[in-house]
Ligand code: ADP
């Protein structure tokens with residue numbers, strides 16, 4: 001399994017007459033393989049959910065190539081067997097008048113109509129246990145009778161009943177309390193062990209970031225830095241990444257301003273034009289911090 005984004009761009013039409021346009025995602029490239037968690041981090045409005053929706057085939061790519069195993073992503077039933085999304089607000093994903101088991105019945109109807117009822121019930125039970133829930137305690141309940149963490153896990157269980165290979169997790173822990181958040185992250189770690197690829201979208205440096213072997217830092221639709229998580233956060237080269245790191249509160253540590261950038265890592269490594277990234281060490285890419293003025297400053 002390999003999900004690849006190559007110079008992916010999304011331009012939304014804006015204005016009542018559709019005359020304007022806004023580039024929410026600008027030439028973004030990264031890839032995620034089997035059992036790999038990639039975290040996509042950036043402040044609100046940086047284009048993270050747009051990338052998630054494109055990966056899910058819910059919104060078309062304006063330019064560039066988005067492929068799963070070499071084939072362009074277009075959505076559709078066969079695609080959704082393999083790729084699913086879980087979102088911030090688990091309540092919004094459930095119809096309030098359906099009990100939880102109805103959600104699973106709908107999956108059977110849509111994806112596994114030939115599976116006999118008895119076998120389907122056994123599969124549902126296994127999936128629910130896999131997300132560490134007690135089937136007897138959750139299946140007969142309405143969404144309002146379940147907690148946010150339980151709904152989130154049921155969504156993951158639902159995804160497990162498909163032939164899931166890739167999960168888009170968009171701010172899934174933002175609305176959960178600290179202990180439930182850790183439970184859901186442990187669950188993601190289990191899924192990763194089973195070989196599932198995950199795009200972990202987050203607006204802050206949360207615990208989930210540490211599950212990811214790769215990190216993509218997004219700012220205003222552009223990748224400013226990406227690569228091996230340890231290298232990106234251990235040796236951040238872009239001022240925006242440094243600011244993100246400096247904004248993580250540390251117990252006992254006084255708040256300090258990120259170090260001023262004394263050299264542009266991008267041009268120090270011989271970087272090119274806007275939108276390009278430079279590999280400053282193996283699997284650690286950085287964009288220019290000062291384009292379009294950087295070259296002039298350096299001269
Ligand atoms: P994030 O998830 O990082 O907060 P989004 O991908 O939701 O960012 O949004 C990125 C930018 O694109 C924002 O400025 C947002 O207002 C804009 N945007 C998102 N969806 C649409 C849309 N359907 N039409 C126009 N602009 C949109």
Ligand code: MG
Nearest residue numbers: 048049050170
């Ligand atoms: Mg979002």
